[in-house]
Amino acid sequence: MSKPTVLLIGDLTHANTEWKAYGSKYNLKEFRKGTREQFLSKCKAGEYNDVVALYRSNTSTSETGPFNEELVSLLPSSLKFICHNGAGYDNIEVDACTKRGIKVSSTPLAVDNATADVGIFLLLGALRQVWTPLKAIKEGRWKGNAQLGHDPRGKLLGILGMGGIGRAMADRARAFGMTIAYHNRSRLPAELEGDATYLSFDELLARSDVLSLNLSLNANTRHIISAKEFAKMKDGVVIVNTARGALINEKDLVAALDSGKVSSVGLDVFEDEPKIEQGLLTNDRAFIVPHIGTMTWETQKEMELLVLRNLESAVETGTLLTPIPEQKDKLNGHL
Numbered sequence: 001m002s003k004p005t006v007l008l009i010g011d012l013t014h015a016n017t018e019w020k021a022y023g024s025k026y027n028l029k030e031f032r033k034g035t036r037e038q039f040l041s042k043c044k045a046g047e048y049n050d051v052v053a054l055y056r057s058n059t060s061t062s063e064t065g066p067f068n069e070e071l072v073s074l075l076p077s078s079l080k081f082i083c084h085n086g087a088g089y090d091n092i093e094v095d096a097c098t099k100r101g102i103k104v105s106s107t108p109l110a111v112d113n114a115t116a117d118v119g120i121f122l123l124l125g126a127l128r129q130v131w132t133p134l135k136a137i138k139e140g141r142w143k144g145n146a147q148l149g150h151d152p153r154g155k156l157l158g159i160l161g162m163g164g165i166g167r168a169m170a171d172r173a174r175a176f177g178m179t180i181a182y183h184n185r186s187r188l189p190a191e192l193e194g195d196a197t198y199l200s201f202d203e204l205l206a207r208s209d210v211l212s213l214n215l216s217l218n219a220n221t222r223h224i225i226s227a228k229e230f231a232k233m234k235d236g237v238v239i240v241n242t243a244r245g246a247l248i249n250e251k252d253l254v255a256a257l258d259s260g261k262v263s264s265v266g267l268d269v270f271e272d273e274p275k276i277e278q279g280l281l282t283n284d285r286a287f288i289v290p291h292i293g294t295m296t297w298e299t300q301k302e303m304e305l306l307v308l309r310n311l312e313s314a315v316e317t318g319t320l321l322t323p324i325p326e327q328k329d330k331l332n333g334h335l
């Protein structure tokens, strides 16, 4: 029997050895570098006609462009699985894949810990208003105009969107003596909820000392935090965002910071990256970093390995380990 064929699109950084080792049981094809035109013409020429599953690297969009309807329609009919590297997959047109019976996986779990680590870093930095002394010492002004910060202990951390990252954030915050409350569209089962209190959206806004955003961005959650929501919060609330910038109306955030309604913010994400509201750049109570949530060796390697494990599971058992949620029900048992 001939070996199943798998295809790599884009580059690997950390898991090349593991990929090559698959050569003992699969035929390996690669499209590491090239243009969309080249990729599509290889598809049309039938070069990939035996491919069962493909690895789509996190940089492959710059090679092939998005996996939109045009590209998906040209993928070989043998292809049943797209294993994508990244927690977000807005570069893949899921409906087009579903229509063709192609299952898609992403890498949600692998990013949880690193993102929550940055969340806590931002939470502490915002509570301590650490930007002022950080800047001062580098400019040779020692503490500069540093003010007293606040302890996390005894404060209520409100988590909006209690998925894997939200729960990893809660685990860490407990170690700092924080009390945890959350809002999620559906309440979590007891074993995942732990000692966290489930609150309505408005209650969470009203009671949080620190509000951390961890929900995915879509039409319903865009600007879920705007002037109206800031008005419902405690005076002096701290805002932390490691999810997506456009969850918050950034202009309203600047206004709330300026008025003192929000005492400080810790942000990894921005509404219009890499552009940032001037009011955040100039405000010393804004502790900001440029979307570095998953930028660690361990996490990037774990992401690549998780994609490879999805690929292996797809070829060998016909199922993905971390399928995207939109397809979980629709395609279960499809093959």
Ligand SMILES: *[C@@H]1O[C@H](CO)[C@@H](O)[C@H](O)[C@H]1NC(C)=O
Binding pocket: 109, 110, 111, 113, 302
């Ligand atoms: C995240 O951290 C938890 C607790 O330390 C650990 O059990 C889990 O394996 C980690 N997840 C990943 C994907 O590294």
Ligand SMILES: *[C@@H]1O[C@H](CO)[C@@H](O)[C@H](O)[C@H]1NC(C)=O
Binding pocket: 162, 163, 184, 185, 186, 187, 188, 189, 192
């Ligand atoms: C949180 O709610 C979302 C829907 O908004 C749901 O998809 C998700 O499963 C919930 N999280 C948990 C862990 O139950």
Ligand SMILES: *[C@@H]1O[C@H](CO)[C@@H](O)[C@H](O)[C@H]1NC(C)=O
Binding pocket: 013, 014, 058, 059, 300, 301, 304
């Ligand atoms: C893709 O992953 C590599 C290493 O795994 C990392 O160096 C690079 O920054 C990532 N690129 C993007 C666009 O996420």
Ligand SMILES: CC(=O)N[C@H]1CO[C@H](CO)[C@@H](O)[C@@H]1O
Binding pocket: 108, 160, 161, 162, 163, 164, 165, 166, 184, 213, 214, 215, 216, 217, 242, 243, 244
């Ligand atoms: C970007 C992000 O943080 N996403 C996660 C936040 O939590 C929700 C659940 O409420 C997950 O579905 C997201 O993946």
